[in-house]
Amino acid sequence: MTTQVGFESLTEQEKYQAFLERLDRGEKIEVDDWMPDDYRQALIRLIAMHGISEIMGALPEKEWVPKAPTLHRKMAIMAKVQDEMGHGQLLLRVAEDLMAYYGKDRDDIYQDLFSGRLKFHNVFHMTAPTWADAGVIAWLVDGAAIVTQKSLLDTSYGPYGRVLQRICAEEVFHMQHGESIILELAEGTEAQRQALQEAVNRWWPALLMFFGPPEGNQLTKHQEKNLRYKIRTKTNEGLRQEFLDKYVPRIWALGLTVPDETIHYDEKQQKWIYQQPDWDEFRAIVNNNGPKSQERLRLRKSVFENAGWVRDILAVRTLATG
Amino acid sequence: MVNKISTAEEVKQHPAFREALVSLLYQLADDNFILSFRGSEWLGLAPQLESDVAFSSIWQDHMGHAALFYRMLEELGEGRADDLAHLRTPHEMRNAILTERSNGPGDYIVNPQYDWAYAVVRQFIFDLFESVRMTSLQQSSYLPLAQAAAKVAREKPYHVLHGESWLGQMIKTEEGQVRLKKALTNVWHDLGDLFSLGEMGEKMVEYGLTESEDFLRQRFVDRLRKVFDTYNINWPGELPKQMELNGRLGEHTDELAQALDILSEVYRQDPAANW
Numbered sequence: 001m002t003t004q005v006g007f008e009s010l011t012e013q014e015k016y017q018a019f020l021e022r023l024d025r026g027e028k029i030e031v032d033d034w035m036p037d038d039y040r041q042a043l044i045r046l047i048a049m050h051g052i053s054e055i056m057g058a059l060p061e062k063e064w065v066p067k068a069p070t071l072h073r074k075m076a077i078m079a080k081v082q083d084e085m086g087h088g089q090l091l092l093r094v095a096e097d098l099m100a101y102y103g104k105d106r107d108d109i110y111q112d113l114f115s116g117r118l119k120f121h122n123v124f125h126m127t128a129p130t131w132a133d134a135g136v137i138a139w140l141v142d143g144a145a146i147v148t149q150k151s152l153l154d155t156s157y158g159p160y161g162r163v164l165q166r167i168c169a170e171e172v173f174h175m176q177h178g179e180s181i182i183l184e185l186a187e188g189t190e191a192q193r194q195a196l197q198e199a200v201n202r203w204w205p206a207l208l209m210f211f212g213p214p215e216g217n218q219l220t221k222h223q224e225k226n227l228r229y230k231i232r233t234k235t236n237e238g239l240r241q242e243f244l245d246k247y248v249p250r251i252w253a254l255g256l257t258v259p260d261e262t263i264h265y266d267e268k269q270q271k272w273i274y275q276q277p278d279w280d281e282f283r284a285i286v287n288n289n290g291p292k293s294q295e296r297l298r299l300r301k302s303v304f305e306n307a308g309w310v311r312d313i314l315a316v317r318t319l320a321t322g
Numbered sequence: 323m324v325n326k327i328s329t330a331e332e333v334k335q336h337p338a339f340r341e342a343l344v345s346l347l348y349q350l351a352d353d354n355f356i357l358s359f360r361g362s363e364w365l366g367l368a369p370q371l372e373s374d375v376a377f378s379s380i381w382q383d384h385m386g387h388a389a390l391f392y393r394m395l396e397e398l399g400e401g402r403a404d405d406l407a408h409l410r411t412p413h414e415m416r417n418a419i420l421t422e423r424s425n426g427p428g429d430y431i432v433n434p435q436y437d438w439a440y441a442v443v444r445q446f447i448f449d450l451f452e453s454v455r456m457t458s459l460q461q462s463s464y465l466p467l468a469q470a471a472a473k474v475a476r477e478k479p480y481h482v483l484h485g486e487s488w489l490g491q492m493i494k495t496e497e498g499q500v501r502l503k504k505a506l507t508n509v510w511h512d513l514g515d516l517f518s519l520g521e522m523g524e525k526m527v528e529y530g531l532t533e534s535e536d537f538l539r540q541r542f543v544d545r546l547r548k549v550f551d552t553y554n555i556n557w558p559g560e561l562p563k564q565m566e567l568n569g570r571l572g573e574h575t576d577e578l579a580q581a582l583d584i585l586s587e588v589y590r591q592d593p594a595a596n597w
Contacts, residue, residue, distance in 0.1 A: 058366035063431050065362050069588040069597035070404045071389040074362075075382055081365050082378035089371035131588045131597075189595050295432070299367075302433065307369030309497050310438055314370070316494045 023230050028158035031097045044098050051091030053121040058084045059296045064134035076177050083170050090163045122209045125290025132199035138178025144210045146171045147243045156230035186254040201259040205277040212236040213279050244272040328465040330397040342525040351391035352417035358384035363430035408586040412579045413572045420512040422578040439501035446485020453478040454542045463530035514562040520570030
């Protein structure tokens with residue numbers, strides 16, 4: 001075994017080879033293990049983006065927390081948004097552990113968000129103008145998140161996989177909470193049904209975009225690396241097909257429509273054929289030019305700035321208790 | 323000494339008792355409902371992720387308590403719990419003024435300039451009061467209320483500890499102390515009607531539903547003094563007795579009307595529909 005000769009005495013190339021062999025044996029990498037720099041950077045990019053998306057994702061939903069129609073719904077959506085903030089916390093801690101290697105911390109993640117270097121998910125740049133939007137976010141956006149996150153459960157980075165297990169378990173509750181809102185609206189008054197259909201129409205392109213552009217025959221360097229490093233195991237299009245498999249029939253079963261006349265399942269190709277969303281628009285959105293991008297970034301930034309004095313008093317505690 | 327009453331059906335046989343009980347339950351339900359709303363405005367906006375999660379947990383508990391008390395009112399024939407929470411006018415609300423105060427300038431969606439020091443001080447003061455009130459209500463002559471109070475009381479030590487730990491943090495820096503002092507001044511100003519039992523107060527005491535206003539206020543002061551001594555916080559002075567407004571009598575600020583507009587926006591679209 002390579003460890004017997006002393007891992008530290010290996011050349012960089014040998015370490016890299018040993019690392020790849022660990023991945024191929026299905027072993028999990030831990031925070032203190034040796035890892036190539038581009039693996040660390042790919043993880044930081046992915047996990048920080050995931051964490052900050054949970055935190056930015058709280059903003060469209062929190063708009064509906066006080067307005068949720070009943071006492072029961074108020075409690076449920078408060079709990080859900082709290083969970084999302086908790087997920088953000090768990091994920092940022094995983095990212096922070098990886099970033100400590102470069103002497104960076106959580107404040108750097110926020111600064112990267114504010115400067116536009118760190119992106120957040122396209123769905124959280126969109127408006128949520130009605131209660132039905134809150135339902136669609138919990139049902140379909142969380143449903144899309146479950147598809148992505150489940151595919152990452154087997155990721156090669158141990159701490160990320162473990163956090164994802166807990167997150168996935170909670171996301172199932174969120175999806176059920178969303179489904180319960182949706183069922184009530186779908187079986188409700190004409191006005192409720194109409195608001196629901198409008199919300200589905202509004203969110204459909206963003207939901208297709210959620211998984212990123214289809215790869216076609218070509219993977220980008222990032223994608224190739226993430227697959228080789230077993231950070232992720234599925235392609236964008238593969239994930240999108242899973243989402244369509246699961247949710248299009250459910251949408252139809254509620255008597256709702258999808259705003260795409262061409263969508264159908266092609267038995268021969270064993271896949272969904274659908275109208276591609278505007279991918280130029282996708283790139284504009286994730287580059288913070290979506291309908292609510294600037295407003296939500298301003299909100300997040302003002303929260304960060306207003307909390308400066310709180311960070312100061314908490315720092316005093318850290319010094320005092322060592 | 324009053325006989326204990328154990329069911330809503332029994333209460334309905336005693337109109338005067340029922341009137342006093344219902345009046346008390348509105349105070350309990352409305353306090354928790356409105357303050358939970360103020361807390362929920364913070365969701366996603368607290369100064370750090372850890373405090374966001376902890377603070378939200380407290381307000382979920384309060385919304386749960388509001389639902390518990392509104393359900394008791396429903397059982398007593400006051401109407402559907404969701405209607406009671408969402409369809410009453412500001413004048414019909416019986417929450418204390420402290421619970422309806424806004425978190426600061428701005429809107430909870432666009433440009434909130436909220437004051438965290440005020441938020442945690444108000445939370446602490448209210449929960450300490452709630453702790454005192456629940457201790458008293460565990461002896462209530464209406465057994466379902468006594469049982470509910472026992473359930474709520476079990477959560478109070480955690481809520482009080484949360485607020486206390488922020489007091490402990492704030493006194494560690496000069497800026498924290500300045501902010502704490504300002505927050506205490508603002509909270510203090512609104513403490514008058516928190517202890518008021520409203521127009522049915524004497525009946526409530528007579529029927530053994532709760533202990534008196536003076537008793538509750540004194541026990542609160544005793545407990546708060548101990549906390550302030552622990553942290554070397556100056557006592558801000560007498561609790562105000564002269565109230566500009568008494569929420570227990572349905573007198574409120576415009577901040578309550580604004581809160582109710584937001585809270586009921588969706589439900590009012592069609593209160594008869596299922597949501």
